[in-house]
Amino acid sequence: MLNKMKNVLAKITGASIVDEKLVMDIIKDIQRILIQSDVNVALVKQLSEEIKKKAIEEKPAPGISLKEHLIRIIYDELLEILGGEAYKPRMDKHKILLVGLYGSGKTTTAAKLAKFYSKRGFKTAMISTDTWRPAAFEQLKQLGKQAKIPVLGDMAPDPIEILKSAEKALKEYDIVIVDSAGRDNLNKSLIEEIKRIKEWLKPEETYLVISADIGQSASKQAMELNEALGLTGVIVTKADSSGKAGGALSACAVAKVPVTFIGTGEKLDDLELFNAERFISSLLGFPDIGSLVKKVREAVEESEFSAEDILKGDYNLKTFYKQLEATRKMGPLKKVFEMMGLSQMPEELVETGEKKLEVYKIIMDSMTREELEHPEIIKASRIKRIAKGSGRKEEEVRELLRQFENGRKMIKRFKKGKVRGLQNMMKHFKLPM
Ligand SMILES: Nc1nc2c(ncn2[C@@H]2O[C@H](COP(=O)(O)OP(=O)(O)OP(=O)(O)O)[C@@H](O)[C@H]2O)c(=O)[nH]1
Ligand SMILES: [Mg+2]
Known part of the structure; x- marks a missing residue:
């Protein structure tokens, strides 16, 4: 999507006059690119209607050329769809619970988040409540070692037991990040387990971790889990390796669950605060x-x-x-x-x-x-x-x-x-x- 979008702005700035034909041309280009990169069709339609309407009806402000006007309209509309301002995570003592399907990147993201807060001076710890995969505990321990973040809790057959074993230590930390087990779909057992964890832990943030590969289905997942559990946000991982990040990100906007962080690689520093503005800028061909x-x-x-x-x-x-x-x-x-x-x-x-x-x-x-x-x-x-x-x-x-x-x-x-x-x-x- 990024590469394809690059030509759109060039077309606008390169044109000698901005007329209805150019506007329609540009809109068609944008539509094609967005749909190819898996953005919801209804959303694309709505977006193009808005751009068309505004480009033709609204007069540019004094001193602003028609071209600048058109670029601004496209930019603003995309920004509105993707949710405006950059995400501002809370910067006080709090607990974070990560939930999501198998392999979406929860455990990796737990360590990335831990590093994010620890770098900012918070005393940070992690807990794994994944009792499904025998290797999960060890995986988090390894990541903890790498990030120099302690992993609390003793392995036990039940998530609540694990949490209880960490109860005392837990209080000493500013930020506690709790990883949970994945499932291959949003079944009852996953929901029940997370509900129990939530009840015990009372996390201030519950983030759904979604892999960008799932594209538009992110919307369904985010909506369903939000309804069942109450989410405070989504973290989209693998934005680096998937051409569908645009789909996943816009899908979350449709589901009205804010995207908070995005994972942009396998390394522990590959975590960014989601910034719709920056995302759109790169979409339009001029990153940031x-x-x-x-x-x-x-x-x-x-x-x-x-x-x-x-x-x-x-x-x-x-x-x-x-x-x-x-x-x-x-x-x-x-x-x-x-x-x-x-x-x-x-x-x-x-x-x-x-x-x-x-x-x-x-x-x-x-x-x-x-x-x-x-x-x-x-x-x-x-x-x-x-x-x-x-x-x-x-x-x-x-x-x-x-x-x-x-x-x-x-x-x-x-x-x-x-x-x-x-x-x-x-x-x-x-x-x-
Ligand atoms: N390229 C890329 N790979 C990622 C990213 N986040 C996670 N991964 C990779 O995705 C794979 C699965 O990550 P995990 O963190 O184990 O996923 P999980 O959700 O904990 O998996 P389960 O516990 O089995 O449900 C690993 O190979 C990670 O390295 C990302 O942002 N970019
Ligand atoms: Mg895991």
């Missing part, structure tokens, strides 16, 4: 538009950084330096580029700190104009001279040149693949391009 634009804007305001120099003109040591300076202000560069959908940033370039920049500036001050503009002419003898002149080591000069080369390679990739999107984005947000 909001934060990216903000960061780019701030950086542009604060420095001489000119995206134009970097993307259109020559890329040399002078532009490299400006880029380093600007990106330092943007915060971790890697994040910024990831938000643009470019994840292969050279680590070295990312980690260039303030100190390094100082050193680079001193080294560059010892270069001739020609060298700054055509760094490829800098060979061994020039390196020697520059090092001497700047009072730095030859190795440092080489390092600077190496980083420059990495940066140049990245820009090349950027020009090849993403530059159109970037330019459009810059234009769209009235950034100097």
Whole structure:
């Protein structure tokens, strides 16, 4: 879905006029993409009706072009369907119960959540109440070891017995995450068991863990369990490995159970707070538009950084330096580029700190104009001279040149693949391009 959606915005920004035909065209594209990625058909219809109505009826605000208007409408409508603001988990002492079908990712998610809270300074523990799978206890113990989170409770034939064995210890923790056994369907025995656990534990949060592969059936599951047990939210796992995440996420919106976290991989750090805005931005082809634009804007305001120099003109040591300076202000560069959908940033370039920049500036001050503009002419003898002149080591000069080369390679990739999107984005947000 993500890749296919990318062309939609390009179509809008590339069009010379926005008329009813374009609106209809765009709507058809969006419909096709959403349906292909398993989003509920009724929902898609409702969405396209809204977009059509608003695009044709509503006049854009002064200073807003028709194109911007159309993009905003699409964005807002998608946002409404997927549930608005980013999820804000409670940040006080509480107990979390995880429920769900076999293999949906409960146990893994328990450990991910535990790590999430422990990283934020909460004293966190986990308990397994899975008496169905003999290996379940051991699995959680292993994960606990990995995440450095204690696992409470003694193995027993009944979930309540396990909980009771942890009763005393439980009180010492800020966050207690309770894993439960899965079933292959939402049968009575699962519901009964969870009811008993809930009654005893009185968790503040009960999250249904759903794998993204199940797509639209997420809706049925969430609704049924919500009715039977009262859920406070859904966690969608395997959003990384399934093309159906859009289906599962929109299905939860239909079921009116909020998506709280999403699992994006097998590792314990692969857990994100669900953020509908970010999800839609990537759907529309510009991952994380909001934060990216903000960061780019701030950086542009604060420095001489000119995206134009970097993307259109020559890329040399002078532009490299400006880029380093600007990106330092943007915060971790890697994040910024990831938000643009470019994840292969050279680590070295990312980690260039303030100190390094100082050193680079001193080294560059010892270069001739020609060298700054055509760094490829800098060979061994020039390196020697520059090092001497700047009072730095030859190795440092080489390092600077190496980083420059990495940066140049990245820009090349950027020009090849993403530059159109970037330019459009810059234009769209009235950034100097
Ligand atoms: N790619 C990916 N794999 C995941 C994610 N979450 C869990 N998994 C994998 O899914 C498989 C099942 O995960 P578990 O955590 O054991 O699932 P469970 O719900 O506890 O399973 P049962 O206890 O048997 O019901 C494991 O191989 C996990 O590594 C995710 O977000 N992304
Ligand atoms: Mg499990």
